[in-house]
Ligand SMILES: Nc1nc2c(c(=O)[nH]1)N[C@H]1C(S)=C(S)[C@@H](COP(=O)(O)OP(=O)(O)OC[C@H]3O[C@@H](n4cnc5c(=O)[nH]c(N)nc54)[C@H](O)[C@@H]3O)O[C@H]1N2
Ligand SMILES: Nc1nc2c(c(=O)[nH]1)N[C@H]1C(S)=C(S)[C@@H](COP(=O)(O)OP(=O)(O)OC[C@H]3O[C@@H](n4cnc5c(=O)[nH]c(N)nc54)[C@H](O)[C@@H]3O)O[C@H]1N2
């Protein structure tokens with residue numbers, strides 16, 4: 001490596017930043033100059049990269065090595081081996097499983113965010129390797145938006161992620177046209193700090209300053225005030241009740257003659273099937289503001305006034321991803337779309353409905369697409385795919401049938417799990433139960449830079465490099481910067497790149513050529529870049545060659561785009577006959593024959609109010625509080641946790657609680673708490689605040705799940721408390737925000 005001190009820019013999921021290196025050590029990070037509102041997340045990076053919890057050498061669990069014993073995962077007793085030996089053992093084991101049980105016995109879903117960088121993307125690497133080896137059971141969707149990915153194509157006829165990233169109005173269009181912005185779940189400045197693959201300019205906060213100076217009415221409909229930037233109005237709704245509130249808004253439109261019938265006739269199908277439900281003609285319950293008020297904790301008169309305002313101004317309804325990360329998460333997404341259709345503004349600039357603004361920093365930006373720089377994952381001969389958040393069910397119920405979006409099939413019988421770039425013992429629900437299910441497979445292999453709770457529950461652990469220890473190219477389709485990500489320091493300990501780990505395994509299994517195509521990283525990077533560069537040239541964008549990019553470190557791409565025709569709905573609205581949607585009817589489906597045909601009582605043919613199993617409406621004396629578990633503000637999920645946990649007072653994680661709920665429990669800010677329910681218990685540190693609705697507590701994700709054996713999670717991981725159920729038989733998404741808990745002060 002280079003001696004002495006130098007500074008370079010690199011990119012990450014939380015944005016670009018400058019890194020100062022001295023010898024082999026990262027000593028400091030600084031903001032990226034062009035970023036108007038840089039994230040503070042990188043500040044902890046030097047401590048994290050060189051942390052004692054880095055995995056130093058390939059490690060194999062002693063009991064597994066001795067006798068293939070799978071009972072004690074998490075016991076911490078590992079044998080360190082030289083790379084060659086460890087790779088020999090792992091390759092032989094993967095070979096044994098695929099030859100004995102077939103590739104259907106290998107789970108390679110390997111969900112997780114891993115790190116930014118186009119080539120060293122852990123998921124792409126593990127998928128390519130397993131495909132070269134004959135395939136693996138994959139997963140569908142994400143924890144972020146799995147439920148929306150299932151329901152929304154039925155409603156709008158477009159793949160949800162394509163809709164999100166390519167067909168929503170930009171902040172500029174919202175600024176220029178919207179008069180009323182109603183944000184269910186807010187538009188969260190803490191969340192827009194990150195974006196998968198990078199976000200070089202953080203603009204959400206600055207845009208809201210412009211919205212406020214223009215006088216746009218911005219309403220945050222959420223249990224927490226901080227879910228929207230300062231200056232927004234706040235309607236403190238009960239969690240999981242949004243569908244009731246949306247129905248009541250729709251009821252006002254319908255009963256006060258504010259429904260845009262002409263739009264419904266031209267652009268939608270099924271309103272006549274939905275309307276009797278809305279008006280209570282069959283069940284005797286009109287979904288009126290008086291009906292909704294006690295469900296959502298918002299006064300009927302407030303609902304009426306809001307509905308009238310929405311009908312008389314250019315209104316954009318936005319829905320956070322969090323709303324579909326709860327039981328029956330399909331309903332608020334579908335109902336928001338129906339409400340927007342009734343307002344008749346879908347397809348008008350700054351009107352209609354949008355999803356996930358603020359959830360990641362790239363949404364709300366508008367760029368021209370650029371092709372290329374994708375490292376092929378090859379193709380997967382195994383066709384079995386599970387909904388991503390159903391991994392616990394899969395492990396517990398091999399061979400058992402389950403429903404998912406109109407199909408029914410058995411769960412596969414998994415013998416081997418390979419995980420690279422994710423941390424299920426941070427991200428999955430009901431972790432105590434997952435820990436039990438985790439004992440089922442014969443072998444678990446994990447590539448990880450740090451001793452995460454998932455690495456600690458693997459039989460074979462390979463130490464992986466972080467992006468600062470390898471060369472890569474940084475680029476995200478939701479960003480307009482391009483980075484050469486230099487290798488800043490040598491690998492920590494004996495860490496190897498995921499590519500090198502998989503190449504080593506592939507070679508031993510006789511599939512080396514398929515995996516590497518005879519190329520090293522130094523061959524792949526310029527090759528991927530050359531293809532991208534020639535695509536760019538076709539679009540009239542002149543880029544330096546690879547050596548030039550290296551020299552330059554980063555550049556801004558001239559791809560800012562006018563989004564006036566970007567909306568999926570503008571041409572459709574102009575002429576639904578000539579620009580139909582991809583739904584069976586070609587229109588927005590308020591009633592879906594296809595969904596009705598599935599016969600699911602937990603997701604019928606039009607949006608309905610369905611109470612989840614756990615919410616304030618079912619609160620009990622044992623579990624009286626609704627716990628939401630938002631994303632952490634100081635980091636990305638569980639990443640960099642090792643170093644953050646060292647900061648004085650940082651763990652256990654902070655739990656936000658309303659002053660009245662705190663008072664009845666004798667809790668003050670700073671108190672050590674026990675948060676618990678029938679599924680588990682975690683410690684937390686109290687923050688008493690008026691910024692949360694009474695009856696609701698918020699405990700962010702991100703703390704590492706503690707070691708097995710204890711009956712309380714010491715760090716404050718909310719997933720010991722959450723419920724591991726699918727959103728419905730349709731979406732089967734993650735239901736993290738559905739959980740009732742009790743909180744008590746721990747005697748010091
Ligand atoms: N209660 C609750 N739970 C939730 C949520 C919630 O709202 N509430 N949200 C859910 C959501 S939306 C998500 S996306 C998930 C996030 O869950 P994950 O994506 O699993 O979380 P991360 O901490 O980002 O995990 C990435 C892991 O990859 C490792 N890693 C980084 N770079 C590399 C690399 O180059 N190679 C290898 N091999 N490993 C690498 C990191 O060290 C880290 O351990 O959590 C979900 N869980
Ligand atoms: N700093 C940081 N940013 C991140 C991430 C991170 O780990 N750290 N993770 C990224 C990822 S992977 C994702 S998927 C996105 C997630 O983006 P979101 O899903 O939008 O974010 P969350 O933080 O889960 O939830 C936002 C808020 O929703 C509210 N909420 C919960 N349930 C309900 C409900 O039923 N109704 C209403 N109205 N509000 C509710 C809670 O108060 C919560 O604070 O964030 C991304 N951004």
Ligand SMILES: [Mo]
Nearest residue numbers: 142143144145
């Ligand atoms: Mo996510």
